[in-house]
Amino acid sequence: MTTRRAGLREQKKQATREALRTAALRLALERGPDNVRVDDIAEAAGVSPRTYNNYFSSREQAIVAAVTGEREARVAAAVAGRPAGVGLADAVIEAIVDQYTAPGEPGRDALLLITTRPMLRDAFVETTGAIEHPLTDAIAERLGDADPHTARVLAASVAAAVRVALEQWLQTTAASATAGGLVVLSGSLPDLLRGALAPLAPALDAAEERARRQAS
Known part of the structure; x- marks a missing residue:
């Protein structure tokens, strides 16, 4: 059960990372990166800004992560x-x-x-x-x-x-x-x-x- 829980946690983390980087690139393309805030990306991905900071240290990092995967x-x-x-x-x-x-x-x-x-x-x-x-x-x-x-x-x-x-x-x-x-x-x-x-x-x-x- 412990291994299964760990696997589910990892899947959830991966899904959150994917949601954040996808939202970051979409908003940057729509508005221009200078008009995108971390709060905007977090809201679009359905997470808190604090959660965002657990995955990316800047909006640029999240935008680029959508490209590099x-x-x-x-x-x-x-x-x-x-x-x-x-x-x-x-x-x-x-x-x-x-x-x-x-x-x-x-x-x-x-x-x-x-x-x-x-x-x-x-x-x-x-x-x-x-x-x-x-x-x-x-x-x-x-x-x-x-x-x-x-x-x-x-x-x-x-x-x-x-x-x-x-x-x-x-x-x-x-x-x-x-x-x-x-x-x-x-x-x-x-x-x-x-x-x-x-x-x-x-x-x-x-x-x-x-x-x-x-x-x-």
Whole structure:
């Protein structure tokens, strides 16, 4: 019964988070983010402002969360789910590219909102930090390495590389936004991600080779 209750609590928390981030993005698109208060988002989601603060520290964080969803968990799951025959470097790079460039991620209206508001751009880029811990676990599992520092350093480096790629992409895309509200996607995000992650491939390969030698 305890496990079931815990599962129900987690489902309720997830539903509340989803309601908050959905309300935040809807209100921001309708009114403009500067005209949306935390109280407005909480009311639209049917919770109290105090409950809101248990999930998000700002309206920007909630708005961006509607775009990113649970991407950090999806990245880690994608790495863990790659076949054993796929090298760690390829597994990580492909998982990042797949999850950051999935169809509808982000939608054009949401992209315009994020790219034309510096605070939203910053909040969007900051979400890259969230992938570090779940990715650490996924890398450690693939390495089977008793040393947790290797996986953590590699995951932190991946998060930093993704941040660099997103910053470049958002800056160039923001510069292309026209007065008429159109967004011209500038540069290929998959190419930017692959380019930023490429210098990490030798380190990922070396860690995998070291783990293979230790296991033999």
